[in-house]
Amino acid sequence: MAEQAQALRRTPLSRDRVLRAAVALADQAGIESFSMRSLAQDLGVVPMALYKHVANKDELLDGMIDVVVGEIDPPRPGPGWQPVLRARILSAREVLLRHPWAPLAIEARNQATPAVLDYLNTMVGILRDGGFSTDLAHHVMHAMGSRMLGFSQELFDDSRRAGRSGAADPTPPADFPAEAAARFPHLAAIATAASHDDTSVVGQGCDDQFEFEFALDLLLDGIERLRQQGWTSSGPHGSIR
């Protein structure tokens, strides 16, 4: 039966298989409980075997990020920079929702990985094709920041928790605990002001997709205005208009 066990993992390891298994494991178990040892076990292999395919854990994480970013749709060309950029960012967002550990992992790495650079490079290309000067395109990329990759870096983002400790756990909405509401009245008011149409799936009080698109369009529209008026950084500093 030792043969059986061996047969089960006959297919030899490969960098690609390691990366895919790692992404799947992080998706399911959360990045927090993801370790070289757990990944090895998942693959039916001894931990050190991984090091024949990956230099170390950091490099593995880089590879995982590249796998994820590789899932983002290529840009679908069309008239106008704005819809093209917008569509691709929303595609990126969909991908990152499937891999909720990825935003934190991306930010925790200190160097952008090749796939991220490639992604950003094409995004700049879209801007340039849309009539942006390199100058303005530069600032736009900074202004968009991680939103360019489809995540929004909220300060309390429930979906964030999922990336940490495992797949979506059905915590109740966990509204403001009354005592906190007294200390932070403005936050309480805001939290209960969930006034988008009540077509939202669960009465969650806050539609993440809506918030994301709201912020995205706010930025894109502001950017378009700058482009139209031929903004340059040598204009009046400190004031945008």
Place this chain on the structure above:
Amino acid sequence: MAEQAQALRRTPLSRDRVLRAAVALADQAGIESFSMRSLAQDLGVVPMALYKHVANKDELLDGMIDVVVGEIDPPRPGPGWQPVLRARILSAREVLLRHPWAPLAIEARNQATPAVLDYLNTMVGILRDGGFSTDLAHHVMHAMGSRMLGFSQELFDDSRRAGRSGAADPTPPADFPAEAAARFPHLAAIATAASHDDTSVVGQGCDDQFEFEFALDLLLDGIERLRQQGWTSSGPHGSIR
């Protein structure tokens, strides 16, 4: 001489002393090499002694965050919501530049700490006083995201590295390595388009403060426009204007 050693740390530990030492150590050594053990050593104490003052490492990090956020200036009231909000955000940014590990720590925690909630609560208050509906204020808070706290979550942020591995190390500008420039021409073009006045301290190619204020004002101006036109979420969805 055992007495000497004791005398040196006569002042007994306290939660406050632990937190301050922790912040100082993280500032200096980076969050990556920050550990309960290193902090204990820094305080001339055995690691387990810390646990008499903090529940565990996570709770310690929460406390450190609260210390940092507590350093942000209270809002200085004035006419108009925009300058008030802007000034406080820039104050927050100054604080976080002194504690480069803090942004990552804040994002890695899954619950906002009391000090963060308090900070955000006052920010919402500023908006409300400025004539925002709870509805719009809600979306604005989401749209600002972590920028509300003074950090920008760039995809490749040099200053970020400092937070990780220790105090500012004088790496050379590390411009595009030529080979990469060929693969990512748009990024290369952008990286060299450092056209703000050459008064910048070091020829860094990119003035972080400028980029931050650029994005901040872009958002604030767009937000003010929405407020002026009485935007509400029950208006035409998907399109901001």
Place this chain on the structure above:
DNA sequence: GACGGTAGGTGTACGGCGTACACCTGTCAA
């Protein structure tokens, strides 16, 4: 002055982590 309680520092130990290093084994070219 004796004494029990308690706050706070200590020492030891456990399980988990990433990974260095020596080793084994199966495959394939010569």
Place this chain on the structure above:
DNA sequence: TTGACAGGTGTACGCCGTACACCTACCGTC
């Protein structure tokens, strides 16, 4: 047949967070 080499194994090290039992110094009370 042989020997190189790719790739999986086993052991071990040093680091981490922290549970738990302990010691000690100080305190108010009688």
